[in-house]
Amino acid sequence: MKIFSKEQIYEGDKLTVERQNISSTDLMERAGAQIFKWMHIRLQGAQVPIHIFCGIGNNGGDGLVLARHLILDGYNVKIYVVNCSDKRSKDFLINYDRIKNVTKHWPTLLSCKEDFPEIHAEDIIVDAIFGIGLNRPVDNWVKDLFIHFKKTKAFTLSIDIPSGLQIDGVTKDEDAVVWAGYTLSFVVPKLVFFLPETAKYTIHWEVLDIGLDVNFLSETSAEAELIGKHEVLPLYIPRDKFSHKGQFGHSLIIGGSYGKIGAVILASRAALSSGAGLVSAYVPKCGYIPLQSSFPEAMVITDTNDEKIINMDFNIKPTVIGLGVGIGTDAETIKAVEGFLKKNKTPLVIDADGINILAQKKTLLKLLPKQTILTPHPKELERLIGKWTDDFDKLEKVKTYSKKYNLIIVIKGANTITVFQDKLYVNSTGNPGLATAGSGDVLTGIITGLISQGYHPLNASVFGVYLHGKSGDIAIEDYGYQSLIASHIIDYLGEAYKDLFKQPEQPQAQEEAVDNKK
Incomplete structure (x- = not known):
C-alpha cells in the first residue's frame, strides 16, 4: 500500500475532481458519507452523545458532512466550530450552510477556553479540526481544547489525521496534538502513523476509500510503501x-x-x-x-x-x-x-x-x-x-x-x-x-x-x-x-x-x- 506525501494527496484530489467531472464539494460529500457509513455500522443507531468538533478548513467541512448524515439518521449530535481564524474554506462554508436545513441547532462557536462543552467518558468525540495542511503550532486555547478531550477519557475519532499532528514533521509539544483512539485516513495511511515519535497519537487507524482517480493511485510513485502480505x-x-x-x-x-x-x-x-x-x-x-x-x-x-x-x-x-x-x-x-x-x-x-x-x-x-x-x-x-x-x-x-x-x-x-x-x-x-x-x-x-x-x-x-x-x-x-x-x-x-x-x-x-x- 502506497504512502503518499502531502503534495501528492493534494494532487490526487485535484486530478479526481478534473477527471471525474465533479466538484471539490462533491468529493467532500463522498468523504463525509464514508465516515458516516463506518460509524453507523458500529453504532447501529445508539443514542450516545456524539460531539463533532470542526475546524474552518476542509477537514472541518468533512466533519460537517458527517454531522448532517448522522442527524438525518437520528443520532444524538452536537456540533462545534473551532473558530481559530477568520479564513474559511469554500467547501466548509457550503456545508456549514447545509447544516441549517437538517437541524434547529446551529453549531456552537468556540473561541476560548470558557466555551468548552461538558463531555462525559461515555460520549464520543469526533476530531475534524485540522487536516494534513497544518504547518504551524496551534493556538494556546486550541491546545487547551485538545487537553480537554484527553481529560474526558471519551473515545476520540480523528478524521484523516489527529489534529495538530503534521504529516511531514514532529510536533514537540505532546499537548498540542489530539490523542485519538482511532483515525480514519483517506485513501492511504500517513507515514506519521508508523514513526516512534508520532505513532502514539493514534492507537488504531484505518483507510477509507473515497474514490480517488484510479490512474492516479496506480501510476503515482510514492515516497514510501506499507508492506503487507499483498506486497x-x-x-x-x-x-x-x-x-x-x-x-x-x-x-x-x-x-x-x-x-x-x-x-x-x-x-x-x-x-x-x-x-x-x-x-x-x-x-x-x-x-x-x-x-x-x-x-x-x-x-x-x-x-x-x-x-x-x-x-x-x-x-x-x-x-x-x-x-x-x-x-x-x-x-x-x-x-x-x-x-x-x-x-x-x-x-x-x-x-x-x-x-x-x-x-x-x-x-x-x-x-x-x-x-x-x-x-x-x-x-x-x-x-x-x-x-x-x-x-x-x-x-x-x-x-x-x-x-x-x-x-x-x-x-x-x-x-x-x-x-x-x-x-x-x-x-x-x-x-x-x-x-x-x-x-x-x-x-x-x-x-x-x-x-x-x-x-x-x-x-x-x-x-x-x-x-x-x-x-x-x-x-x-x-x-x-x-x-x-x-x-x-x-x-x-x-x-x-x-x-x-x-x-x-x-x-x-x-x-x-x-x-x-x-
Whole structure:
C-alpha cells in the first residue's frame, strides 16, 4: 500500500475532481458519507452523545458532512466550530450552510477556553479540526481544547489525521496534538502513523476509500510503501519439484566470540530455515562444539583463535555472507574484518558489531559491495550516521547515507523501515514480543538465507523483515509477548511462509454452512 506525501494527496484530489467531472464539494460529500457509513455500522443507531468538533478548513467541512448524515439518521449530535481564524474554506462554508436545513441547532462557536462543552467518558468525540495542511503550532486555547478531550477519557475519532499532528514533521509539544483512539485516513495511511515519535497519537487507524482517480493511485510513485502480505507475495520465488539444495545457495555466517556463540547459532538456523540450501558458520574455536551439538545441519569452520575471530580465512565460496553477529570489537577482530573487506566481493548482510566496526572505521564503508545490507538497532544506527533531531531527520540522514554508499539500511523498530536511496518500505508485521535478545540475529539470518536463494538484496530485506515479524505474530498466539524468545521466531518461520497463501475466511460462506447443517 502506497504512502503518499502531502503534495501528492493534494494532487490526487485535484486530478479526481478534473477527471471525474465533479466538484471539490462533491468529493467532500463522498468523504463525509464514508465516515458516516463506518460509524453507523458500529453504532447501529445508539443514542450516545456524539460531539463533532470542526475546524474552518476542509477537514472541518468533512466533519460537517458527517454531522448532517448522522442527524438525518437520528443520532444524538452536537456540533462545534473551532473558530481559530477568520479564513474559511469554500467547501466548509457550503456545508456549514447545509447544516441549517437538517437541524434547529446551529453549531456552537468556540473561541476560548470558557466555551468548552461538558463531555462525559461515555460520549464520543469526533476530531475534524485540522487536516494534513497544518504547518504551524496551534493556538494556546486550541491546545487547551485538545487537553480537554484527553481529560474526558471519551473515545476520540480523528478524521484523516489527529489534529495538530503534521504529516511531514514532529510536533514537540505532546499537548498540542489530539490523542485519538482511532483515525480514519483517506485513501492511504500517513507515514506519521508508523514513526516512534508520532505513532502514539493514534492507537488504531484505518483507510477509507473515497474514490480517488484510479490512474492516479496506480501510476503515482510514492515516497514510501506499507508492506503487507499483498506486497510481499509477488516477491516470493516458488520452488520447482526437481530442485535440489545446490540451487538455493550457500550462506556463510561469520561471527561469534567467547560467550556470544549463540548469536551465530541463531543466525545460522534462521538462514537455513528461511530456505538456504547450505549454511556454514565461521567462528572462533570455542564455538565449534556448541554449533556442532546444537545445530547439526550447519557446517563449521573455525578461526585459529580460541575466543575471537582474528583471521577470517576460509576456502569456501559462499553465495552470501552474514557478518557481525556476536563478533565483538576487539582490535584484532577489527583488523581481521578490514582485511576481509578489502578482498571480499560476495554480497553481505552486516549486523551488530559488524555495524559498530564500520562506525569506528568509516573508511571501510567504501569497501562494501554494492547494495550491502545493514540491519542496525537505534543505538547502532546512531553510531553509524550520528545523532538526529527527530524521526524525519533520521530518515533523511539514512537516505543520504544509503545514496552515498549504495547501501540498503534496515532500521529496526516497531515498524521496521527498509531504506534504499530515497524509497522507504514500512513493515506492517511484528509485535512487542520481538523486543528480545537474539531477535536481530534471527533477522540477519533470514535475510542472508533469502539472498542465498536468489532474492535481490532489496527484496530479501523487505521480504525478510515481513517474514520475521509475521513469524513473531504467529508465535505470540502460543507464547504471548513476554515469553517469546528468538528461537521461537525461527520455529514459526514455516507458518509465516504458509500464511502467505492462506485465504481469508469468508463469513458469509461460514453462515451458509451453518444453515445447511441445520
